[in-house]
Amino acid sequence: MNIYALLVSRFTQALDEMGVENAPVPIARSARPEFGEYQFNGAMALAKQLKQKPRDIAEKIVEQVKLDDVAHKLEIAGPGFINIHLNDAWLANQCELALHDPRLGIAKQSQQNVVVDYSSPNLAKEMHVGHLRTTIIGDSVVKLLEFLGHNVIRQNHMGDWGTQFGMLLAHFNDKLEANYMAETALSDLEDFYREAKVRFDEEEGFADRAREFVVKLQGGDESCLALWERFIDISIQHSEEVYEKLNVSLTRKDVMGESAYNDDLANVVADLKAQGIAVEDQGAQVVFLPELADKEGKPAVFIVQKSGGGYLYATTDLAAMRYRSGKLNADRTLILTDARQAYHFKQTEIVGRKAGFMKPEQSYEHCPFGMMLGSDGKPFKTRSGGTVKLVDLLDEAVTRARDLIGKRDSDLSAEELDDVARKVGIGAVKYADLSKNRTTDYVFNWDTMLSFEGNTAPYLQYAFTRVQSIFRKSGISVADLPVDIKINEKQEHALAVQLMQFEETINVVARDATPHVLCSYLYDLASAFMSFYEACPILREDTPVAVRHSRLALAALVSNTMSLGLSLLGIETLEKM
Numbered sequence: 307m308n309i310y311a312l313l314v315s316r317f318t319q320a321l322d323e324m325g326v327e328n329a330p331v332p333i334a335r336s337a338r339p340e341f342g343e344y345q346f347n348g349a350m351a352l353a354k355q356l357k358q359k360p361r362d363i364a365e366k367i368v369e370q371v372k373l374d375d376v377a378h379k380l381e382i383a384g385p386g387f388i389n390i391h392l393n394d395a396w397l398a399n400q401c402e403l404a405l406h407d408p409r410l411g412i413a414k415q416s417q418q419n420v421v422v423d424y425s426s427p428n429l430a431k432e433m434h435v436g437h438l439r440t441t442i443i444g445d446s447v448v449k450l451l452e453f454l455g456h457n458v459i460r461q462n463h464m465g466d467w468g469t470q471f472g473m474l475l476a477h478f479n480d481k482l483e484a485n486y487m488a489e490t491a492l493s494d495l496e497d498f499y500r501e502a503k504v505r506f507d508e509e510e511g512f513a514d515r516a517r518e519f520v521v522k523l524q525g526g527d528e529s530c531l532a533l534w535e536r537f538i539d540i541s542i543q544h545s546e547e548v549y550e551k552l553n554v555s556l557t558r559k560d561v562m563g564e565s566a567y568n569d570d571l572a573n574v575v576a577d578l579k580a581q582g583i584a585v586e587d588q589g590a591q592v593v594f595l596p597e598l599a600d601k602e603g604k605p606a607v608f609i610v611q612k613s614g615g616g617y618l619y620a621t622t623d624l625a626a627m628r629y630r631s632g633k634l635n636a637d638r639t640l641i642l643t644d645a646r647q648a649y650h651f652k653q654t655e656i657v658g659r660k661a662g663f664m665k666p667e668q669s670y671e672h673c674p675f676g677m678m679l680g681s682d683g684k685p686f687k688t689r690s691g692g693t694v695k696l697v698d699l700l701d702e703a704v705t706r707a708r709d710l711i712g713k714r715d716s717d718l719s720a721e722e723l724d725d726v727a728r729k730v731g732i733g734a735v736k737y738a739d740l741s742k743n744r745t746t747d748y749v750f751n752w753d754t755m756l757s758f759e760g761n762t763a764p765y766l767q768y769a770f771t772r773v774q775s776i777f778r779k780s781g782i783s784v785a786d787l788p789v790d791i792k793i794n795e796k797q798e799h800a801l802a803v804q805l806m807q808f809e810e811t812i813n814v815v816a817r818d819a820t821p822h823v824l825c826s827y828l829y830d831l832a833s834a835f836m837s838f839y840e841a842c843p844i845l846r847e848d849t850p851v852a853v854r855h856s857r858l859a860l861a862a863l864v865s866n867t868m869s870l871g872l873s874l875l876g877i878e879t880l881e882k883m
């Protein structure tokens with residue numbers, strides 16, 4: 307049930323019948339329960355157009371709008387707001403329908419092809435915290451879009467190409483010649499990169515060999531390509547180890563690295579030149595962008611080919627854009643990277659659209675996010691100032707969770723404790739990231755993310771286990787529960803409203819790629835459930851059976867909603883903890 311959409315359609319219909327066409331239909335959530343749950347506040351804007359007082363218009367709308375089934379009261383407030391109080395019988399009925407439906411009554415949207423470009427680590431390096439946010443947020447957005455019925459195409463735009471591979475391959479080659487196993491040589495990509503760089507900077511003749519490797523690689527030399535493939539393969543395995551620990555859905559077949567576009571780069575530049583979009587400037591091929599001129603009116607310069615003939619990150623993104631638009635038929639393209647790349651994608655979009663690399667109706671949405679900071683407010687680093695390897699970070703999360711849970715009083719077996727520790731530890735890291743508005747920087751803090759209080763994964767996982775334990779104690783299984791919901795108490799009403807706002811919430815997340823909106827929703831749901839549970843006894847002996855069953859049905863829907871909501875975030879649930 308999408309209450310928001312339902313209200314918009316009913317008010318649109320009423321306005322149509324009043325002869326007001328194409329009027330905006332602003333429906334908002336009410337700020338306080340005494341104002342009902344929703345508010346129509348379009349009367350003020352219509353006053354000018356209709357040359358009538360807003361309150362008179364509001365009165366006419368109230369007469370016209372058909373909401374008898376949905377609302378038990380419509381009242382006009384202030385200058386002409388219409389407050390909408392939802393009807394308990396209607397809410398109860400919607401909850402029942404949701405409980406009978408594996409999709410919880412959530413409609414599929416009309417299907418689109420959505421490309422989601424996320425994770426996209428650079429293979430020359432160990433995956434580090436900079437790629438945590440894109441991986442986690444991206445994976446949640448992907449799951450949610452799929453649930454809403456879209457055809458999602460994951461694109462892991464890995465950095466697997468470029469001049470740095472000359473240096474890496476030269477070093478790799480030497481290691482293999484010195485009889486290292488490839489896996490051992492690359493067991494720590496960070497160290498490997500550092501060694502190669504030192505040799506590049508200091509060792510006589512090494513830089514020249516590195517350059518030769520680049521030329522051979524780009525020229526398609528077979529043995530060089532084979533060496534590169536081996537390097538890439540092992541490097542991808544490192545990322546896969548992280549994906550597995552994080553329990554994200556990316557696989558090999560989603561890898562569409564920069565190298566995949568290599569053969570198309572010359573075409574991209576040729577096409578831009580032929581259209582007069584790219585021009586030569588000091589030996590390079592560039593696009594001037596008056597749209598992004600500086601204060602003096604000087605256009606921004608977007609380089610698509612360097613003077614030496616080399617291509618750039620930007621050229622590859624133009625090729626990717628054309629591929630996604632043309633071959634993958636993407637209605638939407640979402641790209642998740644940190645905010646520092648925002649300008650790059652803005653430029654890329656302007657150039658690509660000018661060149662017709664995508665159709666006007668296809669969207670190109672860069673979804674930026676802020677940085678992960680340490681408790682000192684500076685970019686997150688190890689104590690010694692190095693980059694934190696993701697694998698280590700995730701292992702630490704599980705260890706910390708195990709310590710914490712081990713201290714709690716519970717009857718978990720050692721095996722169960724392992725499982726709980728993994729789900730809570732990994733869940734905590736993921737949720738800490740997902741629950742913050744992605745556009746801001748956030749401070750990584752073990753204690754807050756692992757806390758059982760506040761908007762955290764452990765809190766929600768724990769709330770979920772509480773609902774499960776109510777069922778265990780009730781002796782009734784959800785399957786055998788007679789579903790006949792009656793809403794009498796205000797906490798029941800509030801809980802039912804919250805439950806019925808799930809669909810409109812995930813629609814917002816799908817539109818804006820903002821999982822934190824779903825996190826807040828689930829947190830509010832858990833809180834609404836706690837208030838309900840306190841005020842409305844379920845298992846107490848003096849609770850009449852019909853009331854108990856009705857409340858258990860509400861609890862069952864809470865459980866289903868939490869488990870679906872958490873799974874869309876990629877957070878695992880537990881039966882007990």
Ligand code: ARG
Nearest residue numbers: 423426427428463464465643
């Ligand atoms: N590899 C890049 C980085 O680590 C991210 C790539 C994002 N996607 C893209 N199409 N440029 O910064």
